[in-house]
Amino acid sequence: DGGITQSPKYLFRKEGQNVTLSCEQNLNHDAMYWYRQDPGQGLRLIYYSQIVNDFQKGDIAEGYSVSREKKESFPLTVTSAQKNPTAFYLCASSIGGTRHEQYFGPGTRLTVT
């Protein structure tokens, strides 16, 4: 059963702590993306990766870091430098190349207090 999984579904952290969100896909997609959604808003791009061991900053990368050591995995770390980390985080993947239809995971709701 192919798809994108994100864990955990809900995450609670204290201010000042780093936290890592997991994203795994078994679609054999080359490209993976992290987006952030705030209440009542559309999604904004944090980071993306077109191939293993390479990634690029999106529009709101400050306070976040990523790695892409395996094709199927693209974890996102929310660091203590992120000023407003409470949000809904969505991971996506696409085949890459010239066709860019993206498919999304179920998301992780992060609450930092």
Place this chain on the structure above:
Amino acid sequence: GIQVEQSPPDLILQEGANSTLRCNFSDSVNNLQWFHQNPWGQLINLFYIPSGTKQNGRLSATTVATERYSLLYISSSQTTDSGVYFCAVDANGGSQGNLIFGKGTKLSVKP
């Protein structure tokens, strides 16, 4: 960068009614997708439609790339159609496929 505007921001329908959601974008695009976000937050792919017309059951979409807009039609709406509908585009010359999202249309279908 490219701007994506969706209208209306909110829409309330009676079950069985039809509706049209609009997406305007400010530049030419490689990719345009319509998504439905359900109450649990999951984004469900509806259409990948950089140009032309597609239909899937009660839903259809049309993109007129030369005039920079796309329309999503929902016919015979059901309560399960409720949620937020997003249009997202990947601009020509944009950085490698990342999508720019509109703010969405929140649809509520009443029984």
